[in-house]
Amino acid sequence: MIHASLTELRAALDAKRISSVELATLFLDRIEQQNPALNAFITVNRDGALAAARAADARIAAGNAGPLTGIPLAHKDVFCTEGVLTTCGSKMLSNFVSPYDAHVVALLKAAGAVNLGKTNMDEFAMGSSNENSHYGPVKNPWDATRIPGGSSGGSAAAVAARLAPIATGTDTGGSVRQPAGHTGITGIKPTYGVVSRYGMIAYASSLDQGGAFGASAADCAQLLTAMAGFDARDSTSLERPAEDYAREIAAPANDKPLAGLRIGLPREFFAEGMAEDVRTAVDAALDEYRKLGATTVEVSLPNAKLAIPAYYVIAPAEASSNLSRFDGVRYGHRAAEYRDLAEMYAKSRAEGFGAEVKRRILVGTYVLSHGYYDAYYLQAQKLRRLIAQDFQAAFAQCDVIAGPTSPTTAWAIGEKADDPVQMYLSDIYTIAVNLAGLPGLSHPCGFGGGNLPVGLQLIGDYFSEARLLGTAHQYQQATDWHLRRPA
Amino acid sequence: MSRSDWEVVIGLEVHAQLNTASKIFSGASTAFGAEPNVQACAVDIALPGVLPVLNRGAVERAIRFGLAIGAHVASKSVFARKNYFYPDLPKGYQISQFELPVVQGGEITIRIGEGDKAYEKTVQLTRAHLEEDAGKSLHEDFHGMSGIDLNRAGTPLLEIVSEPDMRSSAEAVAYARALHALVRWIDICDGNMQEGSFRCDANVSVRRPGGPLGTRREIKNLNSFRFLQQAIDYEVQWQIGTIEDGGKIQQATVLFDPDTGETRMMRSKEDAHDYRYFPDPDLLPLVVSKEWIEEVRRGMPELPEAMKGRFINEYGLSAYDATTLTASKEVANFFEDTVQSAGSAQAKPCANWVMGDLAARLNREEKDISASAVSSVQLGGLVGRIADGTISNNIGKKVFEALWNGEGTSADAVIESQGLRQTNDAGAIEAMIDEVLAANQKSVEEFRAGKEKAFNALVGQVMKASKGKANPAQVNELLKRKLEG
Structure with a gap:
């Protein structure tokens, strides 16, 4: 059951081969055993999970089960969960028990999914390695000396180590796709606006988007279907009819199920910078796609190289403002002693935030300052439009874009901890997707040196999530990378 | 140099609280006077993860204002974040419109002075933009600490900014009064100055006539017309005195102390915040369609200027009478109801009664026309009986008194019961x-x-x-x- 797909779990629950309580217990016990080594969870929600599982069992018995009723999952600790500690990986919120559920959490609760707990993450979703957590780094299940990626590293590690069958995440610059790639699982970030941000603690509002982790594209499709949907409480939520993101998940019709699919390969993604072991795995995956009937075509994203500088202006700018509410006045960490208001703010925030968060607040404050705004923020917004235009031009020539998720496999814990710019550059392939607001997916496509997973990123045009998932699914029908598990 | 060698230049920024039932970005109530923090929801207290949703009622009121002053209502305007830290500002930023406000331009005609010295002037408006109010910090009764009440946080405000067109405190007060009457006339603000629903900031400078503009100081938070006048008068004298004594005016924000009648510096330009404005990524640009503007226009009441013209043309009233009667919507409506009851041929006597005996009586009892003991129908009936010769004008005053004192339900009833019918025998x-x-x-x-x-x-x-x-x-x-x- 630990390694079962959602479809198999659904069948087992419906056939009463296992109860939801038994299933939840199985995973909770596994978390208890393995989490001390992995540090994937900040909070384990045993009592809440068992109560939800009991309710799910009643629902199943009554014949009212939906696709996710009784299915255990984990939430990234960026999502507010009523009555459950919600830390965002920060000391600042280490005492914050949310009085309300995020829209995503409420939807999954209503679907009858069982919340096993809250997963570790880079503080306020700022990071690519999960080393920036107040709760300590998360270990990569494939090699405990390696990072799992970030910022949703806890969710990715939990799914990779089968501490949860599926998990939620958020992706501002690659925070779902990159850890999925580094841990050998599948992760999708939908089009900006598909998943409500209500109750998702904001890092960079115009880039933040909820996403899904699973072992396979099929599992991700089910989770995304349950998470997505219009929410009037989020003004950037898109008012569109509900979608079944699994609608293109189908058995191969023949040995060329992807016939007619044009895969664009951005010249810039295949230039220097990509490690050899990653290149080898990606090339092999592209061969596999061609075998399945797809054709590949070179495309160009000339401004993609400007994505990182643009991102590191826009995201910190928004973050510097978004994080102002953490002032020690109403909730969260407040310094024990202070002489006046200014010192209360200064000490509470100095104590409550970690180094990377402070760095981004400072950068963001700087770029928004009087006299610098035009040179930084407005320029970055112009780049953002150019990057989005590049993608549109590319999609005139292809249906999906493919390339590596990350330039290297997971690096060693501590390796880039003192060099933030090296860390930022590791997101070179994922960040442009957020700036354009496009959907992106990462699926495992082999292993590099040290038996570390390599991820292949698929990027689609707006609202092409079902196609991305269907494409990855065909690949996963022909390969077994997604079935490999860490020892 | 004497006082008359200086020209005073004044511009006003008025914060009008919009009378929506709920807040501008949340569903919490805006009612005044509740227990602290009971009208602050998750959005208002800025819990982690919450997001703003714009109240269309606030936008509708801004459109109404724009139409009333003949302004351009922007088809696209943008909400920005004004970043600063203060305990009564829960998010650490105020959502306001900065570069692209919803209302642009417009004008208001004001009348200054009485009798022969009265004159009219048209004040140009720069803009009016939507924003949220902050909460309140309470520094008393907390044993050296400060209390925070977030009930007001997120209350919708329309900040109305004039050009520096006023040349005296009297003009500034006339403008503020005209604006106050207008926002109440078009029913977007209750105008309650004690409760802070209508607050004025005055930008004041002095210069030699025809010379370049002087350096201005901004007087914050004036919540009565009297304080507005006193504060400006004091500030003007202070600025002239300072310059004539060889000093220079430094740009500053000042507060008016009603107890001393003086202004004092709150912060200088050097202490001014860098608010780091940028478009709020949680809110899409505000799009106002032509259809929406037309829909609002159809629901607009007749505006004072139009009504004034109609009173002159339709009822043959003098410009003075028409202006006086349209000073507030309540008075105008009372007058029209009186005319309707008395017959339109009696418009002039109706106007005389409303502006004369009724106004005097209301004044004496410090009552608003909405609290008049004599209704418009009763007054109309009374005017009708004078017109048809049933009673004389003098007896009319008696009947009016009787109606005011509740001695009868109508003029006819009073005339009958008190035997006041005029003798024509x-x-x-x-x-x-x-x-x-x-x-x-x-x-x-x-x-x-x-x-x-x-x-x-x-x-x-x-x-x-x-x-x-x-x-x-x-x-x-x-x-x-x-x-x-």
Whole structure:
């Protein structure tokens, strides 16, 4: 059951081969055993999970089960969960028990999914390695000396180590796709606006988007279907009819199920910078796609190289403002002693935030300052439009874009901890997707040196999530990378 | 140099609280006076993860204002974040419109002074933009700590910014009053200044006539017209005194102390915040369609200027009367209802009653016209009875008093119950005249000797004898005939 797909779990629950309580217990016990080594969870929600599982069992018995009723999952600790500690990986919120559920959490609760707990993450979703957590780094299940990626590293590690069958995440610059790639699982970030941000603690509002982790594209499709949907409480939520993101998940019709699919390969993604072991795995995956009937075509994203500088202006700018509410006045960490208001703010925030968060607040404050705004923020917004235009031009020539998720496999814990710019550059392939607001997916496509997973990123045009998932699914029908598990 | 060598330049920023039931970005109530923090929801207290959703009612009110002042209502405007830390600002930023406000331009005509010295002036507006209010910090009663009440946090405000077009405190007050009347007229703000629903900031500078603009100081948070006038007058004197003593004005924000009547510096330009404005990524640009503007336009009440013109044309009122009657919507409506009840031919007497006896009575009792003890229908009935000769104007005043004191439900009822009907019976009047003439031979002789005044005295005696009920015109005519006959 630990390694079962959602479809198999659904069948087992419906056939009463296992109860939801038994299933939840199985995973909770596994978390208890393995989490001390992995540090994937900040909070384990045993009592809440068992109560939800009991309710799910009643629902199943009554014949009212939906696709996710009784299915255990984990939430990234960026999502507010009523009555459950919600830390965002920060000391600042280490005492914050949310009085309300995020829209995503409420939807999954209503679907009858069982919340096993809250997963570790880079503080306020700022990071690519999960080393920036107040709760300590998360270990990569494939090699405990390696990072799992970030910022949703806890969710990715939990799914990779089968501490949860599926998990939620958020992706501002690659925070779902990159850890999925580094841990050998599948992760999708939908089009900006598909998943409500209500109750998702904001890092960079115009880039933040909820996403899904699973072992396979099929599992991700089910989770995304349950998470997505219009929410009037989020003004950037898109008012569109509900979608079944699994609608293109189908058995191969023949040995060329992807016939007619044009895969664009951005010249810039295949230039220097990509490690050899990653290149080898990606090339092999592209061969596999061609075998399945797809054709590949070179495309160009000339401004993609400007994505990182643009991102590191826009995201910190928004973050510097978004994080102002953490002032020690109403909730969260407040310094024990202070002489006046200014010192209360200064000490509470100095104590409550970690180094990377402070760095981004400072950068963001700087770029928004009087006299610098035009040179930084407005320029970055112009780049953002150019990057989005590049993608549109590319999609005139292809249906999906493919390339590596990350330039290297997971690096060693501590390796880039003192060099933030090296860390930022590791997101070179994922960040442009957020700036354009496009959907992106990462699926495992082999292993590099040290038996570390390599991820292949698929990027689609707006609202092409079902196609991305269907494409990855065909690949996963022909390969077994997604079935490999860490020892 | 003397005082008259200086020109005063004033611009006003007015914060009008919009009278929506809920806040501008959340569903919490905006009602005034609740227990602290009971009207602050998750969005208002800025819990992690919450997001703003724009209240269309606030936008609709801004559109209404834009239409009322002939401004451009922007098809696209943008909400920005104004970043600063303060405990009563829960998010650490205020959502406001910065570069692209919803209302751009517009003008308001004001009338300054009384009588011969009265003049009109048109004040240009720069803009009006939507924003949220902050909460309140309470520094008393907390044993050295501060209390925070977030009930007001997120209350919708329309910040209305004028050009520096005013040249005296009187003009500034006239503008503020006109604006106050207008926002109430179009029903977007209750105008309650005590509760802070209408607050003025005044930018004041002085210069030599025709010279470049002087450095301004901004007087914050004036919540009465009297304070506005006092603060500006003090500030102008202070600035002139400072310059004439060889000093320079430094740009600053000042507060007015009503107890001392003085302004004092709150912060200088050097202390000014860098608010790091940028478009709020949680809110899409505000799009106002032509259709929406037209829909709002269709729901607009007749505006004071239009109503004034109609009063002049339709009722033949003087410009002065029309202006006075349209000073507030309540007075204008009361007047029109009175006319409707009395008949449109009686518009002028109706205007006289509303501006005269009724206004005096309301004034004496410090009442608003909405609290008038005499209704428009009652007053209209009264005017009608004077017009048709049932009672004289003087008896009318008596009937008015009786109605005010609740001695009858209508003018007719009072006239009947108190027997005030005018006597038009020529025989009865003649009899009274004969009696009066017999008893006042001296006056008769004086009249015959050419003293016109004696005639009036005799009329008065006859009216007195009739207890005011004799038709005065008839008395005049009959008496004249008797004396000359």
